[in-house]
Amino acid sequence: DTAVSQTPKYLVTQMGNDKSIKCEQNLGHDTMYWYKQDSKKFLKIMFSYNNKELIINETVPNRFSPKSPDKAHLNLHINSLELGDSAVYFCASSQRGGQSYNEQFFGPGTRLTVL
Amino acid sequence: QQQVKQSPQSLIVQKGGISIINCAYENTAFDYFPWYQQFPGKGPALLIAIRPDVSEKKEGRFTISFNKSAKQFSLHIMDSQPGDSATYFCAASYTGRRALTFGSGTRLQVQP
Numbered sequence: 001d002t003a004v005s006q007t008p009k010y011l012v013t014q015m016g017n018d019k020s021i022k023c024e025q026n027l028g029h030d031t032m033y034w035y036k037q038d039s040k041k042f043l044k045i046m047f048s049y050n051n052k053e054l055i056i057n058e059t060v061p062n063r064f065s066p067k068s069p070d071k072a073h074l075n076l077h078i079n080s081l082e083l084g085d086s087a088v089y090f091c092a093s094s095q096r097g098g099q100s101y102n103e104q105f106f107g108p109g110t111r112l113t114v115l
Numbered sequence: 116q117q118q119v120k121q122s123p124q125s126l127i128v129q130k131g132g133i134s135i136i137n138c139a140y141e142n143t144a145f146d147y148f149p150w151y152q153q154f155p156g157k158g159p160a161l162l163i164a165i166r167p168d169v170s171e172k173k174e175g176r177f178t179i180s181f182n183k184s185a186k187q188f189s190l191h192i193m194d195s196q197p198g199d200s201a202t203y204f205c206a207a208s209y210t211g212r213r214a215l216t217f218g219s220g221t222r223l224q225v226q227p
Binding site: 031033035040045048050058090094096104108 | 149151156157158159160161164202204212213214215216217219220222
């Protein structure tokens with residue numbers, strides 16, 4: 001039933017570790033996103049994929065690498081985790097269409113805590 | 116140019132009152148202005164959205180007012196209810212860049 005799902009819900013890890021967050025959508029959308037929400041609740045785009053092609057890559061450290069094995073999945077791999085990476089990461093999806101006004105559906109988020 | 120400025124940061128309203136949240140943008144390329152509602156521990160969910168060819172859109176108790184010349188838009192919640200207590204984000208995007216640029220959020224508390 002879940003439109004956009006993410007695993008895990010919570011992730012606690014040590015500095016320097018490598019971790020992955022998985023995202024799946026069953027809406028048949030062709031565009032997927034990763035957003036980061038910091039401790040002040042500010043939401044910012046990190047990456048956007050359309051049909052498995054990277055179309056937006058904001059100024060994100062190259063320790064973050066998104067991977068889209070197919071249109072329904074967009075995973076986020078983070079190398080050498082740092083304290084500042086602690087945040088809630090949201091996956092979202094939308095149907096691209098020809099206009100900008102296509103609703104983005106967000107997943108429940110993954111709370112990453114780096115110790 | 117990508118910024119969307121949102122105010123107030125927090126808002127306390129009595130049940131039955133009107134909640135008003137304001138946003139301003141700089142980038143005139145923006146052509147889609149959604150409002151998202153986020154409850155604690157949940158992802159943002161679309162509440163209502165507007166395009167710049169209309170000045171107002173109403174859905175139930177929620178209304179967006181849009182002023183293109185001033186580059187401002189606002190969310191009005193009529194008859195505010197305790198269940199409306201959440202964080203509200205304005206956002207903007209434009210054709211060619213599907214990603215949303217979010218405002219900083221407004222924490223709304225509706226007191227019974």
